[in-house]
């Protein structure tokens with residue numbers, strides 16, 4: 437697994453030093469946090485933003501209809517604050533009126549921009565005509581839906597999509613051209629098809645075809661970027677104007693700072709220490725509890741606990757206790773010895789970057 441500790445630091449692409457705009461919004465860097473349902477909520481976004489370097493964060497995907505219905509669960513997903521800007525809210529759905537209505541609602545709510553999900557392979561999203569199902573309708577329906585959203589708001593509207601449904605239907609370049617013409621402000625392209633799910637390799641040629649299909653709007657390349665070398669290869673191979681990072685940011689929230697420092701100075705600079713990671717983990721837990729209450733926050737923490745325990749190489753019994761965690765006080769008691777003793781003798785950041793983030797598995801049809 438390549439990581440930031442790769443002995444040779446690749447040369448940074450110099451054009452990445454120039455500021456990038458999405459519509460009228462200038463980004464602090466060309467590296468964005470890709471939406472990861474269940475993870476990229478307000479607690480995590482706040483913490484990532486405190487480490488500088490991220491250009492834009494996006495919420496988990498939210499159901500357009502549920503926004504209009506005022507569903508409590510959905511409104512929880514929309515919780516944000518002044519320390520969480522610029523913020524793109526990602527919506528999904530297959531009904532143009534609902535998508536446009538939700539976008540307007542979000543504009544009034546204070547979203548910086550709206551992102552339309554055209555990549556999600558999960559059945560409950562595809563079934564309602566949203567997510568990657570939208571990539572199949574090249575006869576006008578998808579473009580009309582996106583147009584309705586663009587026309588409904590003054591803030592920038594972006595689209596995140598895959599390369600297409602399968603290898604025989606790589607529709608992303610065609611949509612990219614049409615979306616640019618109707619006023620979409622930027623695109624993020626996950627370089628896989630829906631059929632691929634999260635398997636196989638990211639197709640850089642496919643992303644390049646999208647970059648070449650548009651005239652002016654920025655294209656963010658996405659998929660499997662975990663190291664400077666990965667970022668460099670993606671940029672060199674595709675010419676993408678920015679890079680969206682998902683799982684790489686979960687296992688290494690300092691990745692944005694390292695990428696930005698690499699762009700500005702040629703050197704990724706400081707890596708996170710063991711103590712930075714302990715602190716980040718606690719802040720994450722505390723913010724989850726602030727967000728959803730202590731009992732539910734602790735339950736949500738279980739979902740992310742395994743990558744922290746792997747990254748810090750905490751013993752198995754701690755992982756087990758995290759799985760039953762009930763309070764912040766219990767967490768503090770469990771972690772106290774590790775603050776005092778510091779990292780295991782041979783601990784390195786390699787441990788952290790190799791922590792795996794779970795992805796949907798099994799045949800696509802059953803997701």
Ligand SMILES: Cc1cc2nc3c(=O)[nH]c(=O)nc-3n(C[C@H](O)[C@H](O)[C@H](O)COP(=O)(O)O)c2cc1C
Nearest residue numbers: 470471472473496497596626659660681682683795
């Ligand atoms: C657990 C998980 C949840 C995801 N949720 C979303 C989502 O809500 N919206 C979206 O557009 N993509 C979603 N994705 C896809 C990611 O944004 C990204 O395109 C994909 O993981 C590849 O990038 P990465 O290798 O940098 O993670 C999700 C991926 C994972 C693994």
